[in-house]
Amino acid sequence: MLTTAASVRFTVWTNAMLAGTCDPDTAAHRILGADVGHHVAGLAAHPEPATLPVALNLLRAAGAREAYLALPVPGDPIGLAGPPAFNESALEAGEAVVLAGAGIGLIPAYVGPAVQWSVLTAQTPPPADLGEADRGLRAALIDAAESLAALDVARWKPEIADALIDIRKIGQGKGDDLAPGYDARAVKAAATARRCLAIADAALEDDGAAVTGAEADARRRALTELAASARRALVAACGPFAPQ
DSSP states (O other): OGGGOHHHHHHHHHHHHHHTSSOHHHHHHHHHTTOSEEEEEOOTTOSSOEEHHHHHHHHHHTTOOEEEEEOOBTTBOTTOOOOHHHHHHHHHHTOEEEEETTTEEEEEEEETTEEEEEEEEOOOOOOOOHHHHHHHHHHHHHHHHHHHHHTTGGGTOHHHHHHHHOGGGTTOSSSOOOOTTOOHHHHHHHHHHHHHHHHHHHHTTSOTTOOSHHHHHHHHHHHHHHHHHHHHHHHHHTSOOOOO
16 A cells, blocks of 8 residues: 555655755665564665665765656656666566665555565656645545545445545645644645545455446546546656755
8 A cells, every 4th residue: 555655755865854854764764664664675885785875875975966756647657757677677676766866766565564665777757746736636535535425435335435525634644644844734735635546546446336337437436547647646646855
């Protein structure tokens, strides 16, 4: 689930380390989260897979200045700028991190409670507009709430319907904070995006209360558009920041 994706943690805490708002050991600890281990394979200066603290220091030494999140899906390669080999791997994984300045990208592979990162050549994507992405997400959220309410989704999972309709409560809880250095707007946008992704992920498990094929298609379309807008908002919110 993208709400807990390792690439989100890697992006925001690497940006904090590179901007000097946290040290490499803290960044490594926060990237690790509840996982038992992360290793980065393919770094030019380290022939063996490197632990997170070692990898972060090597990335900085290699010239990494900023980290960019990618959350691509077929038809919507958000966060990707090439080359094709990297794009294909990122699309297969559904997530990636691009290190501007170092010219590389990282692709995660989840192996039980551990993550193996592979290093590939990658180009830096253009910066995402957080304001535009946030507005797009809020519009998609309203559309999804209206569409699903019209299909009487409350007969399926009341908690999902409440979460979609009660927009004011989204992004107000703990556990969605970004790393030190991100401003309040980015923190709130990331929290909203994560919650919307969780809602869409849960709701897309079946057709809910939809009775006809047309209703099922309309419901799935609304949720898919919500998820797409949420991915764009999360990519924008997790982008590089200027130290406060």
